[in-house]
Amino acid sequence: MAEELDDLTDEMKAAVGVETSRAIYEVTTQGIRTFARSVGYTDTKYYDEQTARDTGYSGLPSPPGFLGMPIFDPNSGGRRSEIFTNPFTRRLNGGTEVEPIEQVYGGDVLEAVTRITSLELANGRLGQMLIQSNETIYTRQSDNVIVAKTRGTGISY
């Protein structure tokens, strides 16, 4: 168990508002179909582009919440670099919020920029915890339009 902190470290305080990642997300038609299948959609507009066009879409629409996949880097080791020293080694996903802004389509390429919006220490049944809130803004590269924002909460303990 990590040593208890009386307050956020200076390094943690300085991390709030800092950009933690910038990645390119590809929204492929196959990605849309796999996402739609995984959550159980039966509406064929998410699988068949002609059905989508007949429904009024300009291409294969992405279901709400699907913003593509980041391009995999085989040399990253699957880990993100930390911008502050976190003494808590266990992690939980605390929650997710999605704010769809513009319709996303198969073929879109999005830039996803994530920032830390808050860091708080709290005490719970797991002991002392660090609660980190992030916001990610997704911008379509072809027209520089923000298409969605997501917010996530990570818990370290």
Next chain:
Amino acid sequence: MSEQIYWDDVEEGQEFNLIEPMDSQRLVIWAAASGDFYQIHYDDNYAKDNKLPDIIVHGALKGMLVGRLLDEWKGEGGSIKNWGVSYRGMDPARQDLTVWAKITKKYQEDGESLVDLDVGVAQPDGTQTTPGTATLSLPQR
């Protein structure tokens, strides 16, 4: 395609839901869709070695099931302003999960006809693991 819902016709307190089987195949398809390949979601031995009762449903999958419920209910004429959920508990796989929503407020703001909702995911015994909220814009007649 679902029948169009109109703001005029919905009421505070109205509920809707869908029931989804969470078998191992579903979790593997989600892993491919999301890129979340953590083995506690599809490898029985790995899950048991981590003192879990069974493989467990991905939190993000539950969040996106709520998104699907809202997307299908609002119809082509509606739009999702936002939704969010908290992951308060684990849901072991190989059981049906009920994804639900309940209208808590019906109002108009900035020219839009809106409803706020409580949303969540429940296990067959009623245990709530994924509470949240949402706001939808619906068309008027």
